[in-house]
Amino acid sequence: DTGVSQDPRHKITKRGQNVTFRCDPISEHNRLYWYRQTLGQGPEFLTYFQNEAQLEKSRLLSDRFSAERPKGSFSTLEIQRTEQGDSAMYLCASRIKSGEIYGYTFGSGTRLTVV
């Protein structure tokens, strides 16, 4: 149990459908990050929240992607009109903002397969 929960663990969807993933960070962590990891590659940054504010979005995050973090707690990542290229592992990570550099805690990820 890593402390960061992601749901679902696996999602298979047909091309063109919308999907939504959820991330529940460690409760006292106010920073939340979404990453995408394709097979054989390192995780790539998608977006970042500090509390409920989305402060940075990667160029990888096309208009079909949207993320929210209402009330600064859990976060959702929605992909509209999915494409086969969206197939990847979507990872969520959280950390606490402080004067020291703490490790980032990652969830187990949601593996998306678009068929």
Add this chain to the structure above:
Amino acid sequence: AQSVAQPEDQVNVAEGNPLTVKCTYSVSGNPYLFWYVQYPNRGLQFLLKYITGDNLVKGSYGFEAEFNKSQTSFHLKKPSALVSDSALYFCAVRDGDSSYKLIFGSGTRLLVRP
């Protein structure tokens, strides 16, 4: 821009032998460096980090990493490999902007043979 490079796609080592997984970095300012391990279909597990201080950093599961400023390297090491160490290893650097996001290398697959 901050970046890390992992020059080896795969490292093979026999159980009981020492292992090294290489990482080099490029940063402006002080480097904040991390190593993570990933088992199949799982998220990333934190191994260790370098912020400042001793160049030899000790982490989880018997792993350690050596920070070398002159060579801009942060290699992961373990004195005696276990078959259960077989996994995907990622080096990462904290970005220099206010997001503090991590920037990852492409990963190195470690295969420890019995």
